[in-house]
Amino acid sequence: MIELKTPREIDKMAVTGRFVAEVLAELAELARPGVNLLDLEQRARRRVKERGAESCYWDYSPSFGRGPFRNVICLSVNDAVLHGMPYKYTLRDGDVLSLDFAVSIDGWVADSARTVIVGTPREEDVRLVESTRTALDAGIAAAVPGAKLGDVSAAIGAVAAAHGYPVNVQFGGHGLGRTMHEDPHVPNVGRPGRGLVLRPGLTLALEPWWSAVSNEIFTDPDGWTLRFSDGSRGAHSEHTIAITEDGARVLTRAE
Ligand code: MG
């Protein structure tokens, strides 16, 4: 079932979104060579507690993970791309780190992810990370009232296709609001003009992710972290948006 949100409810999601954006920006800034992933998890945990927010990840037990998850952020390094379980790993120069963070404040959820390059970037990694950001922007631009969900998916997928990057369709964007994962599913490839009509009040998390080479993933022995089968590096960008009369409103931008 898809629940449209009132403007007031969207404003509440934006409060959560602002916090999610602030924490992600803070952690991205901290992510330097020599910093341990567990330090980032601890910082995120402290911020969640101080804010009185509720982590959407803690105790999460979906079918695709070996639950319950006992962390408040997903940190995916290099060939890991989604659902990365923080562990005792010290970041190295050139690492590609995806941070994915979702919390609920006063009952309203926001979900966002960003990928940063730690220390000295490789040119191909910069291109990869930028492609997911560009795809996210393209998806947001396509998310206008009256458009179809397929238009958003197609806009995201077109950016990957332009780079020759293959897209995995097992995981994509999703509706959200009172909980982290609601209908509809938003694949990262699609056909324009198809699917659900976007109406004001619809709230979505758009989240392009891919590697430059492979779309095959496997689950790490930790039971959560998804890695590319060929070891290629991945990137992931995500925003929570609301469809409004004036177009998409991005709720997880730190402004
Ligand atoms: Mg997320």
Ligand code: MG
């Ligand atoms: Mg998400």
